Amino acid sequence: MRGEMHMSSVATKPSTGTGAGRMIVVNDFSLQIATANGSGSQTANSVLMRAIFRMGVPVSGKNLFPSNIQGLPTWFTIRANKDGYIARKREIDVLVLMNAETAEEDVRAARPGAHVVFEKKLGSDRFRDDLHFYPVPFSELVVKLTMGSDQAKLRKLIVNMIYVGVLTDLMGIDPAEIEAAIKKQLKGKQKAIDLNLAAMRLGLEHAAANFPGKIPCRVERMEATKGKILIEGNAAAALGCLFGGATVCCWYPITPSSSLCESFIDFADDLRADRETGKKTAAVIQAEDEIASIGMVLGAGWAGARAFTATSGPGISLMSEFLGLGYYVEIPAVVWDVQRVGPSTGLPTRTMQGDLLLAYYNSHGDTKHPVLFPATPEECFGMAIEAFDLAEELQTPVLVLSDLDLGMNNWMSDPFPYPTGPRKKGKVLDAAAIEKVRESWGRYQDVDGDGIPWRTLPGTPNPFGAYLARGSGHNEKAQYSEKPQDYVANVDRLARKHDTARTMVPKPRIEDRFGSADGLLAFGTSHHGTAEARDRLVSEAGVGLDYLRLRALPVGPEVRDWVLRHDRIYVVEQNRDAQLRSILRDEFPDRADRFVSILQYDGLPLDATTVVEGVVSDRTARMRRSA
C-alpha cells in the first residue's frame, strides 16, 4: 500500500497503553471520533479542532453525519498536517469510540497499529490484537460531574468533553488552548463553560493517571496558522453575498445548502438594517419550494435586484424550467448548488460533484450557463461577489457549484480581503439613456457585437424603455415572434454571449512546475486531494505533473492553451460518469481520447491516495502496452 509511506505512526509491536519503543510523529495524523448523531459531540469536536488550530498546526475537520436528527452513527475526522495538506486521509491513526453501535465495525476496520480510545464497557480491545487500546470508563466518570438521576441528558452531552480531556493528555494538546476554545464555543454561558471545563479536566486527569504511555501522534506548537481563520464554505458564501451587495435571498431549506441562507439571514439581521429606521436593505424570503425560490429570484433580478438562492441537486432539478426562462429572457440570477450525492434523494448528507452536467446545460432546448467552481472558503467569498457581477454583466443566471464538503465543514482559510471594487451593473439604460435611444432601442439587440443586449428596469421613469419579457419566441424588440429567422438570430446571439462569457468567468489556476507532457486537472474540492497527490507522485513515484485547476465554465482561452500544451490529462472528479470529461471532450473533440478520468464517488471527500493510484495505474498500463 503506497499510502503506508506517509503513515503518521509506525507501530512495531502491539501494546496496550504503553508508548515505549514507538516512533513519535509530530503534527501529522488523522483522528476520528465515532459518536451518535444528536449526542452533542459537535461542540467537543469543534473545541478539539480549534485548539489544534490555535496551536498553529494546519488542520481540517470533516463531519460524516447521517440524514437523521438523533441516534444514527456520526464520525468526525480531524486531520492535522504540518505541511498543510487538508484533504481527507484514508488511513485513520487515532480512533475514539463512543458509539456502541459502530464500535466493533470501527475497530475491525482500523489500520494495523492505530490507537483506539474507547468506552471501557464496550470491550473493544477483544476484537484485535494489533492495535493500541486506551480503555476509559466514560460512563462512570461522567457521573462524578452530575449525580442527579434527572441529569441523564446533560451527562450525554458533557461526556464528550471527557474524551477531549483524554486526548488532550494523550496527544500533548495544550490544555490552555482547549480552555480558550471551550470559552469561545460557549460564548459567555458561564455555567456551561464551568461544567465543560470540569469534564475536560476530569478526562485529562484520568488519562494522566492511567496511561503512562501516550499516543505517539503528538501535537506540538508551530506557527503555520497564524492570522488564519476557521470557517465553513456556506458561511463564507453568505458573507460574500452580503458584501457583494445582495438584496434578495430566496430559499427553500435543503441539506447541505440551508446554512448558506441561514448565515446570510444572521449576518443581514445585524449588518443590513438601517441604523435609524431599522428598515432592511435585504429581502429574505423562505419560499414554498425551489420552483418558487428561483421564480422570486428571477422576478427580483428582472426588477434590478442582486438576487440569489442556494439549494442542492434536487432543487436544481425543480428549478430547471425557470432557469431556462432566465436564460432566454436574459435575467441576472445567482444560484448556489451545494452538491450532495444523487441521483434522487441519494445520500443527502454526503458529498459529490455530480451536478456538473445538470448545471451547465440546465433546462430544455439549447441552454448553457456560466458555472463557477469554488474550492475554498476564500473562493466561496470571492466568487459570491464575482457571480453577481457576472450575472448582471451577462444578464443571465450564473450557477455556483459548491458541495457538502466545502459548504458544511470547517476549513482553515486566510481572512477574506475587503472587497473594494464597484458593483458591476452591466448594460442598464436609465431614464436619460432611454430618451437618447428611444426610437432605435430593442431589448434584445446586439449593438456591441458581444451578444449582450442593453436592458431597462421596470419602474424607470421613461415608458419608452418598457418591454414585455417573455419566455416565448421574441425578436430584437422583445415582440412575440414565431419567425424562423428571428428565432435563429436570437439563439445565435445567445451563443455569442456564451462565448463572451469564456473571457469573463474566473480564470483557471495553472501551476506548471514541471513542464511535463502530461497534466492533472481538477476543480472545486477535488483540488485538495489532487494537490496533495501531485506532491506525493513526485516523492513516491518520481512523476512530476503540471496542474490546472478549473474555476469556471465555459472554458476560456487559458484552459484551451493549457489543454493543447499537454498530452495526456488526468481529470479528477467526484462523480461516476466523468461529467467534466464529457464537457472537455465536447470542447476538444480532437483530443477526446487524451482525457483520463480519475473518479471517486462514494460520498466521501476525495483523498490523495485515489489520485496517486489512478495516475500510477494508468502509467503502468501504458508502459506495459508499449513494452
Next chain:
Amino acid sequence: MSATIPAAPAPKTNRLGLPKADYEGGKSTLCLGCGHDVITKQIVNAFWGMGIPPHRVAKFSGIGCSSKTPAYFLNRAWGFNGVHGRMPSLATGALAANRQLLGIGVSGDGDTASIGIGQFVHLVRRNVPLVYIVENNGVYGLTKGQFSATADLGAKQKNGAVNDWVPIDACSLAIELGGTFVARSFSGDMKQLQTILEAAIAHRGTSVLDVISPCVTFNDHEGSTKSYKWSKEHETPVHEIGFVPFFGETLAEIPAGATKDVAFPDGSTLRFRGVGRDYDPTDRDGALAAIHTSHGTGEILTGILYVDPEKPSFPDVLGLVDEPLHDLPLDRLRPSKEALDAIMESLR
C-alpha cells in the same frame, strides 16, 4: 376645398393629463368575442381612471390565453410573461425588490387552479401587493378545450364529455388563506368589473379577482356552466359597489340607501349597498358561508366578497426600505471594512 382643417377635439385626459391611448396595448390575438378582451379593456379603463403612471405598473402572467393579455394593455408598462402556473413567484420577487411598482397579474383557471395552485396559495398567504385576476372559463383554450380545475361538477365539454371532479373555488380558497381582497365578477358585467378593479388597484395587499370570462370557442355551448348564457342567468351580485379614490373624484357612482363604507389606508373609500340580501364584505365567516351556500344553489355570487384593507402587505412584513433595492448605493449595501474584520477576528 377648405383652407383650414378643423382642430380635432383634445382627447380626454386623466388626473396626470394622460389620454387613454397611453394605457392601451397591442392588438389582441384572442378569438373574437373572448371574455378576456373585455377584461383587458376594463384594465385599461381602471388604470387610466385611477391615474396610475404607466411606468410604475408591472404586469405579470403565466401561460394560457389569459396570460397573453398583458401584451394587450399598458404598453408603457414593463411586463413579465413567465412560465405556466408560476407567475406568483415572479411577482413576489419583483414586488419585494421594488416597492414602488404596482403589480397586476393576469392568470387563467388552469394557470391558477391546476398547475399554479401551489404558488397561488402562497401568494395569498403572503399578501403580496398584486392585483391577481383569474380569467376563469373552466377550460384550456390553447390546447383545445380540456377541463380545468374550476370546471363545475357535471359540466359538459363541447364533445359531450362530463366533468367528474369537484371544482376549486378561487374565492373561498383565498378567503380561507387569509386573503385581504377577494372578489368575483363576470366579463359580461363591465360596470361592476371596473369598480372592483379600481378598488383593487388602491388595495395594498393581494386582490384576488375571479372573473368568469366565457370561452367563445370551447365553452360557450349548451351544458357548459361557464357560457355567456349560463353566467348571465346565474350571476347574483351580492351588492352594488361605489368607489371614491383618495384623490376624491368619484369614479363609480355611490349607491344610495343603507350602505356600509370601508376605508382604505390611502384615503380611498368603498361603499356597499346590499342587493336582495344583507351582505357584509368585512365578515369573513359570513362571506365563506354565503359562497358555500351558493355552490348548492348554483348562483354565481359576484361583488367584493371579502375585504380587509388594514392587514400589512408583504414588503411591510419583510420590513424593507421604501426605495427600489436596485437604487441603493453600494455604501448602503456593503458593510464596512471594520465589520468584516470583526467577523474575521471572531473566527480565529
